[in-house]
Amino acid sequence: MRFAGRTVGWSAGLTAVLCAVVTVSAGIGPVWIPPGAVAKVLLNAVAVPTGVSLSGLALDVSTTRLFAYPVTDLQTQIVMKVRLPRILLGAVVGFSLAAAGTIMQGIFRNPMADPSIIGVSSGAAVGAVGYIVAPVAIPLGLGLRGAAFAGAILAAFGVYLIATRNGETPVATLLLAGVAVQTFLGAVVSFLLLQSGESIRQALFWLMGHLKGASWPEVASSVLLVAVPFVVLLAYARDLNVMLLGEEDAQSLGIEVERTKRVLLALSSVVTAAGVAVAGIIGFVGLIVPHVMRLLVGPDHRILLPTAALAGASFLVATDTLARSGSAEVPVGIVTAALGAPFFLYLLRKREVREL
Amino acid sequence: MSGAGDDADPAPDRRGPMLDVADLSVTFGDQRVLSGVDFDVERGTLVGLVGPNGAGKTTVLRTVKGTLEPDGGTVRVDGEPVADRSAKAVGRLVASTPQGTDLSFDFTVRQTVEMGRTPHLGRFDRMGECDHTAVETAMERASVDRFADRPFTSLSGGERQRVLLARALAQETPVLLLDEPTANLDINHAVRTLELVRSLVADGKTAVAAIHDLNLAARYCDELVLLADGAVRAAGRPSDVLTSDTLRDAFDAETLVTTQPGTDAPLVTPLAEREAVDRQVHVVGTGAPAADALASLVGADCRVSVGVVPAGDAAAERAADLDCEAVTVPAFAGVDDTARERAVALARAADAVVVAGAVGDGNAPVVEAGRVRLGVETDGRDGPDDAPSGLVGDTVPLAALPAAVATLPPPVETDAAAPLGQSSTD
Structure with a gap:
């Protein structure tokens, strides 16, 4: 009970931090809106369903807004139409990268693993740059995002297949297969960039990772893609703890190791791909955030997974605010790496990581 | 109806051996690690696996706990083949302490021991009253309760080994497998560990231990199985298994076998290898x-x-x-x-x-x-x-x-x- 309380406490605290970061971030931009006003705009937008009616084939849900604070139309427009989609998308991407990073570090029993270790990001890069260079019609209007997502999943699945023999996937093989496939896909991306001509700028911008041009439908689809696997991952948190003892021990403690690894790899790949597909390659969030949270809350994944995910959301929203608040916008991937790498080196020197 | 069912699936024989290893063979690649290993372990006894390095002791233990599938032969625990059971079911029957664990994340001792409850918990279960009791009892018994809240990685080799033993005890299984339980321990802790295992066996557990030290094995085990080159060379009471002849055969070493003072267990003294002196x-x-x-x-x-x-x-x-x-x-x-x-x-x-x-x-x-x-x-x-x-x-x-x-x-x-x-x- 004490433990469950700790999990809830930390999660609630970090959710509050996330709300605060979102509120402040939505006020920052060419037009400054004070946090109080942003909060009022956000509260005005809260609606609860009050009734359902069937008209023809469409299901009509009538909603009632709970609050009606006096705010200007301009403020509402800026917050709701311009800034909030991007901020929420940043939150979802940060959430997904940190969650997937936590899982990967657990599977690989290595605090230096990151979400793209099995080739997800490189696969997404090939998909995205390939689409930019030679756009093909992808149904459902998925376009760039769809190509990136498909590339990510294919790469992860390919690495998994390469590393699997007789139904067993040793993590060392998985790691090395991931490195090799990433190198190969990196070469493919370089080749595609050479062929990109006019669109090289767009391709490079994607590769650097950014959240520009986010829209509400994108937010909705990525929330869905991240939320469902994340709930399942939470249910596997204890299994992941036991896996940290080593696969041999985990098996003798009743964990079906290979099946668990498959589930965890598949779900965390989907979560990572959902993030990378909309935001491009954003480094260090999935590496640093789980690492720092492990120092704060300990290695138990039942508390580490939700808290790392929430902290990742806040971290990316904050860094993206920094990225877009300068005179010229910088891709957020540059900001996370520029902040994250020195901090990581500081940790490395301080904690002296002796074992990998 | 029930008659037909009984024929198809006979109830496990509660009086048969707890552990029955039959014609076990294991190959890694081209290398034959075990061939035709046969032995069984009666309920409530401590059996020692002895033999030279690379004899296949750990491999035998791995097949018993179901983490290694043998190429041939069967391992039955409590009458039913291990291969037919789920990992969880085996985890409720057989607990094991590994030779060592490299844990690169800082779990506390208590958290590590709590992992022993995994086979008893469903995916959405929380640790209940009986789980906490089992963890506390196990920590007390292995005397690791003093440092329950210290990180596992901060412990010495001997302390870690006792934590892993506590984890196995928290599993509350009828069978306990120990892989070199005394390898990192000083003589005092080695004896205390084996005394603990003896008292667990007296309480009804069945234990199999791979032990390097022949004299500790002889003193504490009811029976010994001597393995060499992946086959059983001798099995039975320690005094029958540990003879100069079997030891020369298994270890390729000259030994002097006498009796341990105060017991009837054999005492093995290795004799330094010398040029044969033909005099x-x-x-x-x-x-x-x-x-x-x-x-x-x-x-x-x-x-x-x-x-x-x-x-x-x-x-x-x-x-x-x-x-x-x-x-x-x-x-x-x-x-x-x-x-x-x-x-x-x-x-x-x-x-x-x-x-x-x-x-x-x-x-x-x-x-x-x-x-x-x-x-x-x-x-x-x-x-x-x-x-x-x-x-x-x-x-x-x-x-x-x-x-x-x-x-x-x-x-x-x-x-x-x-x-x-x-x-x-x-």
């Missing part, structure tokens, strides 16, 4: 010094005889253990002529006579019959070496005895020419 030696003396000299010479492959010694003397008993020829007389009876003549004949035929420990006047002619006479330093522990002082030439420490014998001139062709042969080489 015939007659030992004169009594007590421990003479017994040690016999063991040392036999270990070096000398042909050894002893006498005259009183029956029941340590030297006489050791001679019987080692299959040496001994000339004995009844205790306190003194040396009679027949015995003295036999001993003199042996001494004369030998390349050297070794004097170790107290020698009475009755044996003086035996010593004098030797062509070369060597004394063994006794550290003054067993009687004064007054009698032989005038009789022996050089005195050497026990450890140097085989080497000293080896430097003697090679055996001569005929007994009659012996004195001449020796003087000619001088």
Whole structure:
């Protein structure tokens, strides 16, 4: 009970931090809106369903807004139409990268693993740059995002297949297969960039990772893609703890190791791909955030997974605010790496990581 | 209906062996690690797996806990093949302590022990009252409760091993597998660990331990299984399994097997590997010094005889253990002529006579019959070496005895020419 309380406490605290970061971030931009006003705009937008009616084939849900604070139309427009989609998308991407990073570090029993270790990001890069260079019609209007997502999943699945023999996937093989496939896909991306001509700028911008041009439908689809696997991952948190003892021990403690690894790899790949597909390659969030949270809350994944995910959301929203608040916008991937790498080196020197 | 069901799926036989390993074979790639391993373990006993490095002890344990699928043969726990059970079901039957665990994340001792409850919990279950009780009991029993809240990685090797044992106890299984439970432990903790295992076995658990230390294994295990080159070389009571012959066969090493003081468990003393010394030696003396000299010479492959010694003397008993020829007389009876003549004949035929420990006047002619006479330093522990002082030439420490014998001139062709042969080489 004490433990469950700790999990809830930390999660609630970090959710509050996330709300605060979102509120402040939505006020920052060419037009400054004070946090109080942003909060009022956000509260005005809260609606609860009050009734359902069937008209023809469409299901009509009538909603009632709970609050009606006096705010200007301009403020509402800026917050709701311009800034909030991007901020929420940043939150979802940060959430997904940190969650997937936590899982990967657990599977690989290595605090230096990151979400793209099995080739997800490189696969997404090939998909995205390939689409930019030679756009093909992808149904459902998925376009760039769809190509990136498909590339990510294919790469992860390919690495998994390469590393699997007789139904067993040793993590060392998985790691090395991931490195090799990433190198190969990196070469493919370089080749595609050479062929990109006019669109090289767009391709490079994607590769650097950014959240520009986010829209509400994108937010909705990525929330869905991240939320469902994340709930399942939470249910596997204890299994992941036991896996940290080593696969041999985990098996003798009743964990079906290979099946668990498959589930965890598949779900965390989907979560990572959902993030990378909309935001491009954003480094260090999935590496640093789980690492720092492990120092704060300990290695138990039942508390580490939700808290790392929430902290990742806040971290990316904050860094993206920094990225877009300068005179010229910088891709957020540059900001996370520029902040994250020195901090990581500081940790490395301080904690002296002796074992990998 | 139930009759048909019973035929198809007979209830496990509660009186059969807890663990039944039949015709087990395992190959890694081209390498055959186990072939035709057969043994079983009765309920409520502690069985030790012994054997040289690479004999397949750990592999046997891995197949029993279901983490390694054998290429052939079956392992039955409580009557049912392990292969037919889920990992969870095996985890409720068999707990194991690994040789070591490299944990790169800082779980506390309590968290580590709590993981032992995993096989008892469903995916969405929380630890209940009985789970917490099991964890506390296990930590107390393995005496790791003192550092329950310390990180596992901050513990010493021996402490970690006890935490892993506590984790296995928290599983509350009828079968306990221990892979080198004493490997990193000092003698005190090694004995305490095995005493703990004994008390668990007394409470009804069945335990199998791979143990390197033959003497600890002999002392604590009800039965031993001696593995070498992936096959069972001997199995049964420790005194039947640990003999010089089986050990030579399994370890390719010379050993001296006696009895551990205060118990009837065998005591294995490895003898240092030496060049075989092809000499015939007659030992004169009594007590421990003479017994040690016999063991040392036999270990070096000398042909050894002893006498005259009183029956029941340590030297006489050791001679019987080692299959040496001994000339004995009844205790306190003194040396009679027949015995003295036999001993003199042996001494004369030998390349050297070794004097170790107290020698009475009755044996003086035996010593004098030797062509070369060597004394063994006794550290003054067993009687004064007054009698032989005038009789022996050089005195050497026990450890140097085989080497000293080896430097003697090679055996001569005929007994009659012996004195001449020796003087000619001088």
